[in-house]
Amino acid sequence: MNRLLGNFLSLFSRDAQADRMVPPTGFTARLTLFSAAAMAFLVVFALALSMATGRLAQRWGEELANGSTLRISAPLAQLEQQTAAALNVLETTPGIVGARALTADEQRALLSPWFGPDLPIEDLPIPQLIEISETEEGYDAAGLRLRLQAEVPGAILDDHSRWRKPLQQAATRLRMLGWLAIGVIAAVTGTMITLAANAALAANSQVIAVMRLVGAQDEYIARAFVRRFTLRALMGAAAGTVAGYGAVLLLPSAQGAGGFLTGLGFQGYGALWLALVPFAAAAVAFVATGVAARKSLSELS
Amino acid sequence: MIELDNVAYSYGGGELLSEVSLALQPGSFHFLTGPSGSGKTTFLKLCYGALTPTAGHARLFGQDVRGMSRDEAAVMRRRIGVVHQDCQFLDHLPVADNVALPLTVSGRDSLEQVSNLKELLNWVGLRDRAKALPPELSGGERQRAAVARAVIMSPDIVLADEPTGNVDWEMSQRVLQLLIELNKMGKTVMIATHDMNLIRAAKTKVQTRVLRIANRRVQAAGADL
Numbered sequence: 001m002n003r004l005l006g007n008f009l010s011l012f013s014r015d016a017q018a019d020r021m022v023p024p025t026g027f028t029a030r031l032t033l034f035s036a037a038a039m040a041f042l043v044v045f046a047l048a049l050s051m052a053t054g055r056l057a058q059r060w061g062e063e064l065a066n067g068s069t070l071r072i073s074a075p076l077a078q079l080e081q082q083t084a085a086a087l088n089v090l091e092t093t094p095g096i097v098g099a100r101a102l103t104a105d106e107q108r109a110l111l112s113p114w115f116g117p118d119l120p121i122e123d124l125p126i127p128q129l130i131e132i133s134e135t136e137e138g139y140d141a142a143g144l145r146l147r148l149q150a151e152v153p154g155a156i157l158d159d160h161s162r163w164r165k166p167l168q169q170a171a172t173r174l175r176m177l178g179w180l181a182i183g184v185i186a187a188v189t190g191t192m193i194t195l196a197a198n199a200a201l202a203a204n205s206q207v208i209a210v211m212r213l214v215g216a217q218d219e220y221i222a223r224a225f226v227r228r229f230t231l232r233a234l235m236g237a238a239a240g241t242v243a244g245y246g247a248v249l250l251l252p253s254a255q256g257a258g259g260f261l262t263g264l265g266f267q268g269y270g271a272l273w274l275a276l277v278p279f280a281a282a283a284v285a286f287v288a289t290g291v292a293a294r295k296s297l298s299e300l301s
Numbered sequence: 302m303i304e305l306d307n308v309a310y311s312y313g314g315g316e317l318l319s320e321v322s323l324a325l326q327p328g329s330f331h332f333l334t335g336p337s338g339s340g341k342t343t344f345l346k347l348c349y350g351a352l353t354p355t356a357g358h359a360r361l362f363g364q365d366v367r368g369m370s371r372d373e374a375a376v377m378r379r380r381i382g383v384v385h386q387d388c389q390f391l392d393h394l395p396v397a398d399n400v401a402l403p404l405t406v407s408g409r410d411s412l413e414q415v416s417n418l419k420e421l422l423n424w425v426g427l428r429d430r431a432k433a434l435p436p437e438l439s440g441g442e443r444q445r446a447a448v449a450r451a452v453i454m455s456p457d458i459v460l461a462d463e464p465t466g467n468v469d470w471e472m473s474q475r476v477l478q479l480l481i482e483l484n485k486m487g488k489t490v491m492i493a494t495h496d497m498n499l500i501r502a503a504k505t506k507v508q509t510r511v512l513r514i515a516n517r518r519v520q521a522a523g524a525d526l
Contacts, residue, residue: 218372
């Protein structure tokens with residue numbers, strides 16, 4: 001592993017000589033640069049997706065964890081009495097830390113996106129909401145429902161975990177999908193660079209033959225190709241990453257619109273991951289070209 | 302240095318060379334002659350390990366070619382200078398870099414060697430052509446550059462395959478003179494050629510042995526030359 005890393009790093013310092021041995025080929029070089037850039041561009045989006053869904057899953061988890069809501073629908077006259085009864089039941093239920101009836105102002109704030117701020121909430125048969133805070137372990141939802149049915153007939157228990165879990169699961173899956181996409185892109189990059197390297201090796205068979213005739217060892221010849229493709233992948237991926245990051249920055253921010261969908265961007269240290277993309281591409285190229293070169297050289301006489 | 306022991310070589314359809322036994326003595330000067338297609342190039346390739354004999358044993362500096370790894374063969378080739386028939390240059394690099402190629406690929410391209418390179422180019426009369434690309438050279442210049450490249454590692458043996466094939470008489474004399482000078486410095490030299498005049502010209506200047514390929518065998522040529 002250390003030897004491999006040493007080889008990898010030495011590409012940037014030594015062996016410019018070996019590189020000169022292989023005549024420059026403008027077209028293949030541009031193709032390699034372009035594919036590395038395109039792949040890096042896609043990786044930026046896959047990374048952004050993974051990170052955004054990661055944040056989303058975390059946020060849904062935090063906001064909805066340890067919380068349930070009780071909704072009491074009753075005629076206005078009975079509402080207050082049923083609310084009090086419900087609060088009483090809730091406070092005596094093991095696993096519940098506290099219960100609090102939402103005030104009229106809070107309810108109005110919840111409804112204002114739909115009905116506007118001036119809703120005369122007092123005159124409408126709007127159900128009373130009770131916010132429930134539970135302990136880590138939670139409470140026995142089925143038991144609570146039975147008790148509420150007996151004592152507060154108009155109460156409906158809304159356990160958030162019922163719809164939180166699938167959402168969280170979906171977010172986790174989406175995140176895995178993002179990582180999978182990055183893996184696939186890395187594999188495709190490796191494939192494309194292998195093909196390009198093979199083409200270059202075939203196109204330069206004369207050069208390789210001359211180098212062998214004057215006593216060049218396989219490792220020396222391979223290095224000339226490896227260095228070239230690694231540097232191309234590094235530069236191409238760097239350009240692609242910058243372009244991808246620019247495109248992500250241009251996306252409209254979702255923060256203002258209620259924050260339900262977190263913006264598909266990079267926050268905090270997330271952007272640091274991007275700096276790794278060109279080096280990851282270079283590492284892929286290093287391995288792919290090395291394998292291709294050694295294989296094709298060993299097949300020569 | 303180079304020992305061939307009952308060596309045979311076939312490209313698939315019958316043997317081109319068979320029962321070849323030979324030991325090159327240090328400091329000797331050999332000509333290898335024979336009609337076109339008789340196997341001169343094949344014989345030289347057996348001598349520098351580019352081909353492995355299909356039968357018998359070829360030993361270079363005491364090591365059997367058959368047991369050599371690719372990298373061992375590459376290192377061994379640095380001890381044998383070869384002037385190829387078609388020169389084999391890297392056409393995108395200038396003459397000076399091509400001549401220095403064996404140094405470069407073996408990691409010996411130090412500053413000291415660079416001054417040697419200048420002397421060497423001087424010796425083969427290519428000082429003014431150092432920056433030219435190989436395709437810009439004349440046939441004679443290419444041959445002399447090939448000789449320079451063959452000797453830059455100061456090998457013990459120099460093998461030349463038709464070094465005067467594409468050049469006029471005067472130029473072939475200059476190339477021959479370079480090879481004779483190398484022999485006087487103690488190098489073993491073997492020249493494959495079908496040019497009898499070249500062999501006669503060499504005989505007046507240096508003690509040579511002439512090998513002739515006939516009927517798939519390599520034999521010492523008689524006194525008729």
